[in-house]
Amino acid sequence: MNSTASSSSRVATDSPVVVALDYDNRDKALAFIDRIDPRDCRLKVGKEMFTLFGPQLVRDIQQRGFDVFLDLKFHDIPNTTAHAVAAAAELGVWMVNVHASGGARMMSAAREALLPFGQDAPLLIAVTVLTSMEASDLADLGITATPAEYAERLARLTQNCGLDGVVCSAHEAVRFKSALGQAFKLITPGIRPAGSDAGDQRRIMTPQQAQSAGVDYMVIGRPITQSANPAETLREIRASLQQGA
Ligand SMILES: O=c1ccn([C@@H]2O[C@H](COP(=O)(O)O)[C@@H](O)[C@H]2O)c(=O)[nH]1
Secondary structure: OOOOOOOOOOOOOOOOEEEEOOOOOHHHHHHHHOOOOOOOOEEEEOHHHHHHHHHHHHHHHHHOOOOEEEEEEEOOOHHHHHHHHHHHHHOOOOEEEEEHHHOHHHHHHHHHHOHHHHHHOOEEEEEOOOOOOOHHHHHHOOOOOOHHHHHHHHHHHHHHOOOOEEEOOHHHHHHHHHHHOOOOEEEEOOEOOOOOOOOOOOOOEOHHHHHHHOOOEEEEOHHHHOOOOHHHHHHHHHHHHHHHO
């Protein structure tokens, strides 16, 4: 398979931090990126920036040495989802995701679409219960399970379909590592440094709590990107995690 992005410019990192680049302005996003070090984090491109700026933004970020998590949360019929995931792999992203609620046939089709990419395939993960949701949101959907119970059900389905891990809340990390094993990756948004605004997030934890709970990667957006000095805030969070490691 011809990945359009060269992996040679990518810088290896052991940082668990993935910064959510939810900017509506490409220049502002790149100005932030040009002030940070790819050894300190990976970067997440989500629906807003991908819709505004397309795959070239992903290439521009990769050329600066960063791994990209393409967070488009595909949720469609198996054929469409499989082709979308393959397109993400062609782009050379580090990680891509689908919604677990798309079901087993959809997730299996997505996994099979990555087989031709071999070792160059991105990590494929599935969203369980959005970190913005709480029990009352599930009840609105007719789901009486708690967020943790329902997320575990979706995570087990994801694992049975052969995916690499799930997006969940850090609140579920201890439970999931115990139930699903250490190798199954947990990617947790809803991370809020002490004192920062929760906004629309509901199942939140601090970076240090998430690290102690055993998450593999923590997604942090607004607490960094909307701070007065995003690059400095990222460095402070990274340093606090290195102290706790
Ligand atoms: O369950 C989920 C899945 C994805 N997200 C995404 O993560 C970031 C979080 O940004 P913050 O500014 O730190 O809240 C955002 O891009 C979401 O689309 C999530 O929050 N929860």
